Amino acid sequence: MRRCAGARSVREPAAHLRDLVPYDPKYIPAEVMVSANENPDDVPESLRTDIMRAIRRVALNRYPDPLANGLRDLIAEANGLDRDQVLIGNGGDELLFDTALAWGGPGRVFLNMPPTFSVYENNALLTGTSVVEVPRRANFRVDEEAVVARLSRGDVDFTIVTSPNNPTGDAVSESFVRRVLEASDALVVVDEAYFEFSRKTVRPLLENYENLVILRTFSKAFSLAGVRVGYLLGSERVLSEYKKVRQPYSVDAISQVVASTVYENRSKFVFGIERIVSERERMFERLGQMDGIEAFPSESNFILLRMEGASDAWRELLARGVLVRDFSRTRYLEGCLRVSVGTPQENDRFLQTLADIAASRRAR
Missing domain, CATH: 3.40.640.10 (Type I PLP-dependent aspartate aminotransferase-like (Major domain))
Incomplete structure (x- = not known):
């Protein structure tokens, strides 16, 4: 924004905001959105x-x-x-x-x-x-x-x-x-x-x-x-x-x-919750079979995993249409990504894409 000559500037905000980093959910549109721990299914019609x-x-x-x-x-x-x-x-x-x-x-x-x-x-x-x-x-x-x-x-x-x-x-x-x-x-x-x-x-x-x-x-x-x-x-x-x-x-x-x-009408969500839990266990098992990937047990609707070059993997996943959450530069979570449990089709897309990325790295 262009300022007029002689215009006043605003005073500094509260001092405790100086080093505070805003919460950033890293919301980026993608074909497969499995980064925000949302329920992959909308409210029933x-x-x-x-x-x-x-x-x-x-x-x-x-x-x-x-x-x-x-x-x-x-x-x-x-x-x-x-x-x-x-x-x-x-x-x-x-x-x-x-x-x-x-x-x-x-x-x-x-x-x-x-x-x-x-x-x-x-x-x-x-x-x-x-x-x-x-x-x-x-x-x-x-x-x-x-x-x-x-x-x-x-x-x-x-x-x-x-x-x-x-x-x-x-x-x-x-x-x-x-x-x-x-x-x-x-x-x-x-x-x-x-x-x-x-x-x-x-x-x-x-x-x-x-x-x-x-x-x-x-x-x-x-x-x-x-x-x-x-x-x-x-x-x-x-x-x-x-x-x-x-x-x-x-x-x-x-x-x-x-x-x-x-x-x-919360009983109508029971089947969807059970499917998410089942898919979570399936994803955890598949991730455990991938070389170079450490998946951590989860009781939620997401899985945390650790791998070498996690930040690069995040970018490669996004380039192929899959958005996960990148924690690789976060204190205590270095090298980690988090993936939400999506629909079975979304989960298959994520798992196959991650496996392809891991395979291409081994082939280099």
């Missing part, structure tokens, strides 16, 4: 008809229900909770940021377990929260003893345990989460964004631990990544603190009725 019928009843000139109480009631009933133990957000991302706003800040401490979802640390830095790390082991499993020992020092204000973890795919045990909850009074957020694929949840622990909050989303198993709805399960007292920092009307009326319709 019959259910889409129900959704459009519900949308037509929405008064677009009115503000939405600020707390999405209809959706809260559906989720609460399904989980054996009261309405006040559920909070809806604009995707899980808003609720993660609200966590940092409510439990972080200057003089506060967040315990991170990298490699994990990078947004956790970014949110801490944006809110002036100090970050302490307990890195995962070489096999990407949580260093459980080190985590519990660090929490036991008593200075951590909140931590996030991701199960299954993104991008490594491993889930933690309920017994470990219980130890974390008992190690201190820190808020413990268990991010269960992918729990439908692992079939593991720590929901039973909510009965006895006020410092536990569970995060879930509609973006993965329920094919609503484009709608942006997530939710928290927790104690009424804890969630009341979230309400103080969340944006008013953050979940629009359209998203509320779409998510409500999908949740009422």
Whole structure:
């Protein structure tokens, strides 16, 4: 943009933004999109008809229900909770940021377990929260003893345990989460964004631990990544603190009725989830047969793999129409790529293309 002579420049932004790198999902159009951990199947057509019928009843000139109480009631009933133990957000991302706003800040401490979802640390830095790390082991499993020992020092204000973890795919045990909850009074957020694929949840622990909050989303198993709805399960007292920092009307009326319709019909997604799990196991087996590729066990809808020249392989895959996620230059994930489980046809395309790339390298 050309500036006029004598025009003022803007003052510098907040100092803590200087070295902060924006979250970049590396969204690049491709024939096979297996980079963002989306459900490869859209909402069923019959259910889409129900959704459009519900949308037509929405008064677009009115503000939405600020707390999405209809959706809260559906989720609460399904989980054996009261309405006040559920909070809806604009995707899980808003609720993660609200966590940092409510439990972080200057003089506060967040315990991170990298490699994990990078947004956790970014949110801490944006809110002036100090970050302490307990890195995962070489096999990407949580260093459980080190985590519990660090929490036991008593200075951590909140931590996030991701199960299954993104991008490594491993889930933690309920017994470990219980130890974390008992190690201190820190808020413990268990991010269960992918729990439908692992079939593991720590929901039973909510009965006895006020410092536990569970995060879930509609973006993965329920094919609503484009709608942006997530939710928290927790104690009424804890969630009341979230309400103080969340944006008013953050979940629009359209998203509320779409998510409500999908949740009422969530049984229609069971077959698709089971197919993703089956395809994940098939892909893992095939990857394990490829020379020079180390695939890590996953309980989610993606697989992390490590290979020599991963960055070049990412570019070669993209040149052949297949987009995966490149983590090869990320700390703790050097040499790694992550592939989402797509349709069987997409998975075949990825596997064959990767095998061709590996074969061409051996022939050089």
